[in-house]
Amino acid sequence: MDLDTAVADQRELVTTLFDQLRRDGLDEPGVTRDPYGSGEQRAHDTVTAIAQRLGLRIEHDAAANLYMTLPGRDPTAKRVIVGSHLDSVPHGGNFDGAAGVVAGLAAVAALQRLGVTLACDLTVMGIRAEESIWFQVSYIGSRGALGMLPDGALDVRRIDTGRTLADHIADCGGDPGALRAGRRFLEPAQLQAYIELHIEQAPSLVAAGRPIAICTGIPGNFRYPDARIEGSHDHVGLPRRFRRDAAMAGAEFAMALDGLWQEYDAKGVPMACTIGRSHTDAASHGLTIVPGAFNFSLDVRAYDEAVLAALDRRVDAIIGGIEQRRGVRFHCGTKARAAVGQVDQTIKLALENGAARLGIPVLQLGSPASHDAAAFAAAGVPIGMIFIRNENGSHNPHEAMEIDDFMAGMSLLTWYLMQQSSTHPQSSTHPQSS
Amino acid sequence: MDLDTAVADQRELVTTLFDQLRRDGLDEPGVTRDPYGSGEQRAHDTVTAIAQRLGLRIEHDAAANLYMTLPGRDPTAKRVIVGSHLDSVPHGGNFDGAAGVVAGLAAVAALQRLGVTLACDLTVMGIRAEESIWFQVSYIGSRGALGMLPDGALDVRRIDTGRTLADHIADCGGDPGALRAGRRFLEPAQLQAYIELHIEQAPSLVAAGRPIAICTGIPGNFRYPDARIEGSHDHVGLPRRFRRDAAMAGAEFAMALDGLWQEYDAKGVPMACTIGRSHTDAASHGLTIVPGAFNFSLDVRAYDEAVLAALDRRVDAIIGGIEQRRGVRFHCGTKARAAVGQVDQTIKLALENGAARLGIPVLQLGSPASHDAAAFAAAGVPIGMIFIRNENGSHNPHEAMEIDDFMAGMSLLTWYLMQQSSTHPQSSTHPQSS
Numbered sequence: 001m002d003l004d005t006a007v008a009d010q011r012e013l014v015t016t017l018f019d020q021l022r023r024d025g026l027d028e029p030g031v032t033r034d035p036y037g038s039g040e041q042r043a044h045d046t047v048t049a050i051a052q053r054l055g056l057r058i059e060h061d062a063a064a065n066l067y068m069t070l071p072g073r074d075p076t077a078k079r080v081i082v083g084s085h086l087d088s089v090p091h092g093g094n095f096d097g098a099a100g101v102v103a104g105l106a107a108v109a110a111l112q113r114l115g116v117t118l119a120c121d122l123t124v125m126g127i128r129a130e131e132s133i134w135f136q137v138s139y140i141g142s143r144g145a146l147g148m149l150p151d152g153a154l155d156v157r158r159i160d161t162g163r164t165l166a167d168h169i170a171d172c173g174g175d176p177g178a179l180r181a182g183r184r185f186l187e188p189a190q191l192q193a194y195i196e197l198h199i200e201q202a203p204s205l206v207a208a209g210r211p212i213a214i215c216t217g218i219p220g221n222f223r224y225p226d227a228r229i230e231g232s233h234d235h236v237g238l239p240r241r242f243r244r245d246a247a248m249a250g251a252e253f254a255m256a257l258d259g260l261w262q263e264y265d266a267k268g269v270p271m272a273c274t275i276g277r278s279h280t281d282a283a284s285h286g287l288t289i290v291p292g293a294f295n296f297s298l299d300v301r302a303y304d305e306a307v308l309a310a311l312d313r314r315v316d317a318i319i320g321g322i323e324q325r326r327g328v329r330f331h332c333g334t335k336a337r338a339a340v341g342q343v344d345q346t347i348k349l350a351l352e353n354g355a356a357r358l359g360i361p362v363l364q365l366g367s368p369a370s371h372d373a374a375a376f377a378a379a380g381v382p383i384g385m386i387f388i389r390n391e392n393g394s395h396n397p398h399e400a401m402e403i404d405d406f407m408a409g410m411s412l413l414t415w416y417l418m419q420q421s422s423t424h425p426q427s428s429t430h431p432q433s434s
Numbered sequence: 435m436d437l438d439t440a441v442a443d444q445r446e447l448v449t450t451l452f453d454q455l456r457r458d459g460l461d462e463p464g465v466t467r468d469p470y471g472s473g474e475q476r477a478h479d480t481v482t483a484i485a486q487r488l489g490l491r492i493e494h495d496a497a498a499n500l501y502m503t504l505p506g507r508d509p510t511a512k513r514v515i516v517g518s519h520l521d522s523v524p525h526g527g528n529f530d531g532a533a534g535v536v537a538g539l540a541a542v543a544a545l546q547r548l549g550v551t552l553a554c555d556l557t558v559m560g561i562r563a564e565e566s567i568w569f570q571v572s573y574i575g576s577r578g579a580l581g582m583l584p585d586g587a588l589d590v591r592r593i594d595t596g597r598t599l600a601d602h603i604a605d606c607g608g609d610p611g612a613l614r615a616g617r618r619f620l621e622p623a624q625l626q627a628y629i630e631l632h633i634e635q636a637p638s639l640v641a642a643g644r645p646i647a648i649c650t651g652i653p654g655n656f657r658y659p660d661a662r663i664e665g666s667h668d669h670v671g672l673p674r675r676f677r678r679d680a681a682m683a684g685a686e687f688a689m690a691l692d693g694l695w696q697e698y699d700a701k702g703v704p705m706a707c708t709i710g711r712s713h714t715d716a717a718s719h720g721l722t723i724v725p726g727a728f729n730f731s732l733d734v735r736a737y738d739e740a741v742l743a744a745l746d747r748r749v750d751a752i753i754g755g756i757e758q759r760r761g762v763r764f765h766c767g768t769k770a771r772a773a774v775g776q777v778d779q780t781i782k783l784a785l786e787n788g789a790a791r792l793g794i795p796v797l798q799l800g801s802p803a804s805h806d807a808a809a810f811a812a813a814g815v816p817i818g819m820i821f822i823r824n825e826n827g828s829h830n831p832h833e834a835m836e837i838d839d840f841m842a843g844m845s846l847l848t849w850y851l852m853q854q855s856s857t858h859p860q861s862s863t864h865p866q867s868s
Binding site: 201202203204207219223225234235236237238239240241242245247248250251252253254255258261262265270272274275276277278279280282285286287288289290291297299301367368369370393394395 | 635636637638641653657659668669670671672673674675676679681682684685686687688689692695696699704706708709710711712713714716719720721722723724725731733735801802803804827828829
């Protein structure tokens with residue numbers, strides 16, 4: 001039995017599981033797996049049933065995350081976690097999140113088919129509540145598992161039900177009290193690696209014509225959620241040299257950031273900047289009024305803390321120049337920051353080697369989006385991610401992943417697990433010799 | 435008696451009249467002379483009382499405009515009208531509009547003091563309802579006088595009272611039925627000139643350190659009151675090359691127009707462009723969403739129809755380029771146009787000559803704003819305008835005109851009337867020989 005055959009044998013498991021998950025979450029158009037609600041719970045139940053059929057050990061933590069463990073030779077060895085989240089946005093796609101859990105279970109089944117026993121425990125993790133749209137808090141499940149939930153998170157309310165996160169967690173058998181006390185289920189020092197397979201949320205793989213990508217990093221960011229430019233409201237006939245047009249200052253700011261991005265693109269340094277919200281004041285704007293106020297939000301993200309720091313300085317310089325040239329004043333308001341999620345270079349290299357061995361063409365890709373893996377990285381756990389080609393983006397019912405591409409990613413995941421979890425990397429578990 | 439003395443003798447009349455008008459309209463902060471309402475009516479009553487004291491003939495038309503006539507030697511000769519409006523915006527300044535009527539009455543008094551009888555009738559006109567904020571229709575009084583009110587105008591409602599223009603006109607003794615029938619009080623072919631003195635609504639005279647300006651033209655414009663850019667709503671992590679960011683397209687559009695304006699400024703061709711309203715959609719925008727829609731308004735104005743037409747083509751070309759580069763689509767919606775208000779070159783030259791004779795330093799200035807004079811120009815009446823230096827713009831309580839500057843403008847107006855209305859320009863009415 002070789003790896004290819006063992007993986008191919010899981011195709012039916014994979015398609016059956018995705019189909020069942022789609023039926024569980026169906027909420028036309030698309031699927032809704034509301035976190036700590038019935039949608040997400042049905043996915044947990046379906047996944048648990050498969051894990052039980054595979055003979056895995058089932059556990060839950062205080063955040064009601066699901067752990068499905070295939071024991072290794074040494075129960076005291078640092079374990080590997082393969083996971084992703086099982087919730088979705090409202091009317092989202094079937095693959096965002098769930099693909100990572102399905103891949104973990106299919107990899108377990110392939111390992112079993114190969115008769116391989118890993119050196120350490122392998123845990124497939126079904127993570128709760130990753131989508132921040134519901135509670136406006138990100139990484140609830142993964143940060144809960146790691147004892148890193150932010151202050152006050154348990155008291156926030158789900159935007160649709162109005163009930164607190166604590167109540168929702170209790171509904172699903174969790175223990176909000178333990179979370180409040182900061183107790184953690186996962187001890188970062190005892191984790192060898194956290195590996196997440198996820199659909200790509202941008203069309204880079206589609207454009208490159210490759211089935212999978214190896215993640216080079218998860219972006220950190222700085223954000224101004226609520227910035228404002230103050231100029232002067234004036235008569236439409238005011239000559240240009242007298243104007244202090246706040247919206248024109250906003251336009252210059254946007255174009256300067258776009259130019260900055262083009263400059264970094266040309267250097268091959270990945271980043272992104274987004275002015276998601278921008279507007280003159282509804283109460284004072286009009287066809288014949290030079291706008292004296294302009295509001296905007298800003299998200300600047302990059303994969304390297306030094307790049308982020310440089311961008312931060314550049315943004316400040318751009319603002320200073322515009323203030324001087326246009327006689328306006330920027331009030332940037334609260335500044336939020338998120339650290340870069342560093343990918344473990346050893347894991348990344350192992351995944352690259354694996355793809356080369358398996359003959360899978362891969363792309364090196366900075367994650368366009370945030371993922372639970374970033375919470376593990378923040379806790380000091382070595383992380384790696386595999387992205388699967390996906391048309392039409394995510395967070396919508398039109399996401400479209402080909403099962404062939406998924407199987408390629410799952411195959412690489414299985415190969416990686418065999419390599420990294422074996423005490424003897426060149427032993428009989430090597431696919432070429434099995 | 436020379437012109438200087440005759441004009442100087444009117445200083446008390448002028449200050450008394452402005453003070454009374456301020457008291458009539460007082461509505462802290464500033465003054466409110468609501469058109470076809472009690473604020474405007476009090477101004478009409480005050481002005482009428484002064485006109486009666488000066489022995490002028492008082493008339494009203496169907497739009498309740500006020501005509502105060504000083505008879506000339508030949509009642510069949512084409513008459514000259516000196517006028518402006520007596521309404522104001524809510525909490526506006528005391529001089530916007532009223533200064534032109536006060537100047538006309540003071541010029542009449544100066545002519546009487548000089549013992550000059552003009553060749554033709556001179557009518558000082560107190561015009562109704564120029565400020566479009568109240569009925570959202572511009573030039574109601576002047577266009578009513580000329581039989582050029584737009585269709586449906588009589589049925590629009592004042593934004594504060596909710597009552598129709600027709601009802602408001604009837605309240606003030608006007609005849610909405612006659613207006614509806616298109617009857618006109620003023621016959622353009624029988625008017626020699628319409629002269630309007632008005633405060634400047636921008637700080638060009640303040641910046642230039644000159645008391646008055648001779649108007650070189652009233653701008654025409656083209657407008658997109660409600661335009662929209664359509665792109666694609668996407669995830670904040672989407673790489674630049676895949677984005678169809680509607681707001682970024684809007685920023686590029688704004689900056690391109692700003693560049694166009696700088697180009698015209700450098701050539702010395704006056705114009706203005708204003709994006710008064712611009713915004714992403716409140717329902718779909720957010721910190722982590724690439725905006726797929728952006729709405730804006732546009733006003734482009736210039737003083738020459740050929741310049742306007744060229745700007746129109748340039749705007750189209752800018753839009754085409756952005757659509758191609760950014761994968762977005764502009765939906766410009768309704769396009770509104772207003773013709774350029776051409777200043778009569780003979781009148782303009784006469785005013786320039788007069789200023790030179792009187793030793794008043796003047797600026798040549800395109801009107802930043804629209805004025806009743808534009809309605810007269812549209813009807814084919816030769817027009818001229820004199821702007822008075824004014825700090826702090828208009829349409830606000832802080833407008834600040836110095837009486838010395840006003841007296842300089844009024845002096846030029848008086849000189850002009852003596853010249854233009856005399857059948858013998860070099861006769862005894864010439865200031866130098868009187």
